[in-house]
Amino acid sequence: MIFIPGFGGSTDGGNMTGPASSTSGNFASFNGTDGKTLQDSGKSSSSFANASHTHAASDIASGTVATARLGSGTANSTTYLRGDQTWATVTASETVQNSICDGRLTLTSGTPVLTSSVTAATTLYFTPYNGSKIALYTGSVWEYLDFSEVSLSLSGYAANTNFDIWGYNNGGTLALEATAWTNDTTRATALALQNGVYVKTGATTRRYLGTIRTTGSTGQTEFSFGSSASGGGAAKLFVWNAQNRVRFSATVNDSTSSWTYTSASWRSTNNSTGNRVSFVNGLQIETFTADNSQVAASSPTTQFAAIGIGLNSTSAFSGLIGYINAAVGGHSRATLSALGVVGLNYVQGLEYAGGATMTFYGSSAAAYLSNGLNFNFFM
Amino acid sequence: MDNRAFQITEALIAADIPIDGVAVDGQSYRIDYRPEATQEQREQAESIAASMI
Numbered sequence: 001m002i003f004i005p006g007f008g009g010s011t012d013g014g015n016m017t018g019p020a021s022s023t024s025g026n027f028a029s030f031n032g033t034d035g036k037t038l039q040d041s042g043k044s045s046s047s048f049a050n051a052s053h054t055h056a057a058s059d060i061a062s063g064t065v066a067t068a069r070l071g072s073g074t075a076n077s078t079t080y081l082r083g084d085q086t087w088a089t090v091t092a093s094e095t096v097q098n099s100i101c102d103g104r105l106t107l108t109s110g111t112p113v114l115t116s117s118v119t120a121a122t123t124l125y126f127t128p129y130n131g132s133k134i135a136l137y138t139g140s141v142w143e144y145l146d147f148s149e150v151s152l153s154l155s156g157y158a159a160n161t162n163f164d165i166w167g168y169n170n171g172g173t174l175a176l177e178a179t180a181w182t183n184d185t186t187r188a189t190a191l192a193l194q195n196g197v198y199v200k201t202g203a204t205t206r207r208y209l210g211t212i213r214t215t216g217s218t219g220q221t222e223f224s225f226g227s228s229a230s231g232g233g234a235a236k237l238f239v240w241n242a243q244n245r246v247r248f249s250a251t252v253n254d255s256t257s258s259w260t261y262t263s264a265s266w267r268s269t270n271n272s273t274g275n276r277v278s279f280v281n282g283l284q285i286e287t288f289t290a291d292n293s294q295v296a297a298s299s300p301t302t303q304f305a306a307i308g309i310g311l312n313s314t315s316a317f318s319g320l321i322g323y324i325n326a327a328v329g330g331h332s333r334a335t336l337s338a339l340g341v342v343g344l345n346y347v348q349g350l351e352y353a354g355g356a357t358m359t360f361y362g363s364s365a366a367a368y369l370s371n372g373l374n375f376n377f378f379m
Numbered sequence: 380m381d382n383r384a385f386q387i388t389e390a391l392i393a394a395d396i397p398i399d400g401v402a403v404d405g406q407s408y409r410i411d412y413r414p415e416a417t418q419e420q421r422e423q424a425e426s427i428a429a430s431m432i
Contacts, residue, residue: 230404257381259402260388270402271411359385366380
């Protein structure tokens with residue numbers, strides 16, 4: 001027997017009856033319609049959800065709102081709350097300028113811009129230039145990496161071969177690696193663009209730094225500006241930078257006193273491939289300029305001579321030729337401005353005899369002569 | 380200026396030796412023969428050139 005105020009008891013004369021047992025904490029409810037019989041409702045205070053409430057933000061006047069109420073994900077000291085109510089890791093992708101690459105490929109340690117020829121080089125360096133930071137792709141975002149000069153041994157690298165050079169993050173330190181080309185003008189592994197920056201296809205963590213070429217000696221490369229020599233002191237500019245290119249100039253002189261040519265067809269200056277500037281080009285994005293200067297004369301019966309510049313040819317000129325009237329002789333200059341092909345290129349001094357023996361004079365023929373092939377390119 | 384290259388060239392042409400040209404540098408010289416030049420003509424040309432250096 002239980003008594004509920006207002007529902008019987010000694011003053012109302014009504015008796016309430018209930019079950020023989022009940023669950024502690026459960027509410028009682030009427031059983032039937034007689035108004036006197038109760039039962040265990042099977043419900044307790046925990047059976048009902050809290051009613052929703054509406055509060056003004058200003059009602060929160062103290063305490064701290066739990067981070068789980070603000071967004072999904074893990075809230076900690078390395079995450080921040082995004083506008084889509086997600087706790088996200090702070091990454092560098094929001095602030096990194098992926099164009100940053102403060103270095104240059106070079107053949108002399110500590111010298112990012114060579115000012116004198118380097119031959120038979122066996123080590124390639126990537127040296128800080130205008131800074132010491134490089135942006136590298138992790139595979140999902142770009143990150144900065146501070147670096148000091150790093151090097152790459154060319155030991156065992158095949159002769160007369162182009163190599164692409166890549167920079168990558170090797171456990172927090174910048175490292176270099178190389179990929180050989182299939183031939184002089186064909187990459188074995190194509191370049192790919194990642195957010196506008198050239199990287200290695202299939203390995204986007206490798207940033208493209210440039211292209212080099214080995215000489216005829218295994219494991220050696222060269223960056224030479226040309227010289228004066230009998231038959232021409234050929235120049236070999238075999239290091240091309242993908243970033244931070246600077247303008248280089250190479251000059252090749254033929255010191256031979258004089259030579260003749262009798263045929264009405266183009267050939268190499270003094271019949272020598274030493275009168276040549278060879279260079280490697282990683283991307284077809286900039287033009288080079290070249291000029292070929294020469295003095296010639298002949299007997300009165302000769303018609304004319306011409307000089308030119310061959311782009312990857314010893315028998316055909318490109319650009320503008322220079323013409324020399326054989327009757328009086330003199331000096332002339334051929335010029336060329338062009339895009340090289342991707343890979344190995346050369347510009348070759350050329351000559352042509354119009355009808356009879358033409359005599360050409362080298363840079364040692366007289367104190368006032370300085371003929372030769374000049375070449376300018378950003379590398 | 381040194382005109383020996385021209386002089387040797389004219390001498391070789393006068394001897395009907397097929398050449399493209401001659402280069403002279405100090406006491407050395409080079410003769411650029413045309414493909415049809417025979418061995419006998421080449422030997423003759425070397426003799427002529429050597430006598431003119």
